[in-house]
Amino acid sequence: xxxxxxxxxxxxxxxGDDYAGxxxxxxxxxxxxxxxxxxxxxxxxxxxxxxxxxxxxxxIIERCCRSLxxxxxxxxxxxxxxARALSRQTTDDPAPRQTMLDKYFGWASSQRLRxxxxxxxxxxxxxxxxxxxxxxxxxxxxxATTEADFKEWVDRSKSAxxxxxxxxxxxxxxxxxxxxxxxxxEFWKDLPPAERLAA
Numbered sequence: 001x002x003x004x005x006x007x008x009x010x011x012x013x014x015x016g017d018d019y020a021g022x023x024x025x026x027x028x029x030x031x032x033x034x035x036x037x038x039x040x041x042x043x044x045x046x047x048x049x050x051x052x053x054x055x056x057x058x059x060i061i062e063r064c065c066r067s068l069x070x071x072x073x074x075x076x077x078x079x080x081x082x083a084r085a086l087s088r089q090t091t092d093d094p095a096p097r098q099t100m101l102d103k104y105f106g107w108a109s110s111q112r113l114r115x116x117x118x119x120x121x122x123x124x125x126x127x128x129x130x131x132x133x134x135x136x137x138x139x140x141x142x143x144a145t146t147e148a149d150f151k152e153w154v155d156r157s158k159s160a161x162x163x164x165x166x167x168x169x170x171x172x173x174x175x176x177x178x179x180x181x182x183x184x185x186e187f188w189k190d191l192p193p194a195e196r197l198a199a
Contacts, residue, residue, distance in 0.1 A: 083129060091149050094132075130145075169184075
């Protein structure tokens with residue numbers, strides 16, 4: 001795997017004003033990594049204790065984790081921590097890159113940005129998690145929970161390299177199949193006639 005495993009520290013938000021009411025096991029995600037490295041439903045939910053309803057991003061993360069387990073792909077704890085952090089963000093309130101670097105990648109020293117990009121690529125390419133990003137204001141990262149939000153990100157990303165476009169298509173196919181078909185049609189439509197025949 002491209003990302004080295006790090007010693008997993010349960011990186012819940014520090015206790016303070018924004019912590020009130022968050023589940024101590026999962027941080028309101030609904031799933032957590034067990035001591036055996038498996039992703040499992042939060043113990044409070046399993047025991048039918050009061051628990052906040054996981055948001056749409058958390059539900060997508062849970063689905064992606066189940067897919068990873070089905071495919072027998074190990075869940076990288078750092079990727080899990082980043083996914084959990086992004087589950088609290090939206091297109092209107094994305095997680096700034098510098099905040100993520102400072103909070104989760106201090107251990108990586110001069111390689112922080114590179115390691116961060118590897119985790120984002122892991123979430124998109126391996127997890128098939130629809131992690132969207134924006135360089136304009138408000139800039140940052142979040143999990144796209146609607147097809148329209150994902151499509152806006154795709155439209156901004158169309159000038160990306162082929163590898164990234166392939167990943168975008170895989171994520172779209174896993175999360176928004178109708179949009180994936182539209183992307184395929186646009187790809188063929190945009191090819192010059194001579195290249196269509198060669199393909």
